[in-house]
Amino acid sequence: MWRYYPELLERPVPRYTSYPTAVEFSDLVGAADMVEALETVEAETPLSAYVHIPYCQSICWYCGCNTGAANRMHRLAAYQESLESEIGRVGSLLQGRGKVRHIAFGGGSPNAIAPVDFVRLVDRLVLALNCESADMSVEIDPRIFSDNWAMALASCGVTRVSLGVQSFSEGIQQAIGRIQPRHMIEACMASVRRFGIENINFDLMYGLPGQSLADLEDTLRQAICLGPSRIALFGYAHLPDLVPRQRRIDATALPGPELRFEMAARGHELLSAAGYQPIGFDHFALESDGLAKANAKGKLYRNFQGFTDDDSPVLLGFGASAISSFPHIMIQNEKNPGRYRACIADGMLASARGVKRSPDDQHRSAIIERILCQREARDIPEEIVATARTALGPLEALGLIEWDKRDLRLNRNALPYARVVASAFDAYRHPDSSQFSNAI
Ligand code: SF4
Structure with a gap:
């Protein structure tokens, strides 16, 4: 085709x-610009919020996200405290203006923190911002998920979870430093479904070390059989100079460009044949899913999380490296979690760089x-x-x-x-x- x-x-x-793109960001943009940008938000301006948790229980070798090992409890507690302060500070600058329609938690792994801390974060958002009818989505690491987590998500009104799956092949899981047997995914899905969360996304990857077309087809078939409502199929980007942890990946085992192309095409073909509507170039959604409905109505958008049905003109980013976006400016928080915490502890916003949009x-x-x-x-x-x-x-x-x-x-x-x-x-x-x- x-x-x-x-x-x-x-x-x-x-x-x-x-x-x-973020490559154009510079330190000519900072906290004063963020304060000014927040002043442009009006009472009815639709808002989106993104909360970044830059910690994971263990680090996958392919990962290009801003995240580190969650191996020190006091670090997580200090980060949580900073996040809550930042949310409160932005809330007091907004003074109730703007209506939050979507809240996304990403990372890292939001479930690297304790469920009770997640509930506290949601409470903080609800108290600081106007988010009465916001829908909520959370990225989940299935390897550290529990029923307590599912209960916490449901009690906060979370309606969608995204599971990092990548590949069901054991050999490929070993080659990318993420061991995750299928029963973990099944248990995680069963748990969230038991608590009424039906919208489940899978993130899958092609172009992984040692991956053949047959491996990818097998992963896609297993994914289809588990029936998530949305699947994102991303090409692995091997950039070891920018992402040092990727040096653990055997570059000689990576599929070449022609095979990568074939994998993307096969993914498109298999998922479409299984009833998933292609959305943009790397997302697939069942007809009943909000993204497929938005796509059918010509109401598909693109933001930092990829393809979305969220057309809010203002995105508020909380946490280390999170980006806030306004029509005329984009502003990124300090990337390093330690420096982020220091900015917040000094009573400032953590806005560190960005770009004005002409x-x-x-x-x-x-x-x-x-x-x-x-x-x-x-x-x-x-x-x-x-x-x-x-x-x-x-x-x-x-x-x-x-x-x-x-x-x-x-x-x-x-x-x-x-x-x-x-x-x-x-x-x-x-x-x-x-x-x-x-x-x-
Ligand atoms: S769990 Fe997700 S965010 Fe964490 S290292 Fe692995 S891929 Fe990256």
């Missing part, structure tokens, strides 16, 4: 979970989002069309895209090249793009 054009995939490109950035951001979410962008300004059309000439010649004056459409077989198409609208494209991953 998809044709492999290696020359189009040669250059790494960003995932575009934001535009400009009107041109906002325009390009909207074009990139439409390309990735809807495979089309309309009414592109003339001056942007001129440069993009030249850059996209090879894709147009191959029939992957079509132009109609200022409207651009990606054909079905252009899906694996969607990030490449988006990059033609990126005014910051770097000749040295080693900090990004392959488009597939």
Whole structure:
């Protein structure tokens, strides 16, 4: 179905979970900008909140997240205290303005903290922000899940959990430093379902060391059989210079670009045939899932967590490395948990870096989002069309895209090249793009 054009995939490109991407962040943006940005929030402004827990019980070798080992209880307790202070501080700057519609807990592993501490965090959010009818999702490490956790999630009103699965193959689990037998996933699913949480996401990966097409197919079949409502199938990005823990992965065992392409295509084929609707280029959802419904209505968006049905214009990020986003600015907290705690202990916000979005950035951001979410962008300004059309000439010649004056459409077989198409609208494209991953 998809044709492999290696020359189009040669250059790494960003995932575009934001535009400009985090590579453009600098310390010219800081806490004063965050205070000013919070002042722009009005009484009815829809808000999203993201809470980052940068700890895991054990660290997986492939992981590119900002996380560390949760091996010292006092560190976790101090971090929790800082998070609560930060939430309170942002709440007092907002003074009840804005309505939080979504709250996501991610990491790291939010269940690296104790269930009772999670409940305290949710209480803090509810007391500090206006989040009466917010829906809540939580990333879970199935290896350290318990019924107590399921009970805590249900009692807080959590409606969705995301399970890190990656691969069901034992050999691949050993090669990526994450041993997780299938019965752990089944137990975790049974537990959350027992407490009424039916929306379950799986994160799976292709392009892992030693992984064959047959391994991936087996993992996909097992995943389909367990019936999560949503599956994200990501290509493993091997960037050991940026992520030192990935040096433990045997780079010589990684599948080459053509096999990676084949894996992405096979994943798309198998999941679609099993009734999962393709969402963007790496998400799949059952028809009954909110993301599939949003996609069908043309209401799919992209934020730091990937494809989403959340169109809130303002995202508040809490915790080390969390990013807050406003239409005109993006601001990231101090990445290092120790320095993050020190900022909060000094009575400040932890905003450390970011980027202001010019009107041109906002325009390009909207074009990139439409390309990735809807495979089309309309009414592109003339001056942007001129440069993009030249850059996209090879894709147009191959029939992957079509132009109609200022409207651009990606054909079905252009899906694996969607990030490449988006990059033609990126005014910051770097000749040295080693900090990004392959488009597939
Ligand atoms: S559990 Fe998740 S966040 Fe933690 S190291 Fe493994 S992949 Fe990364």
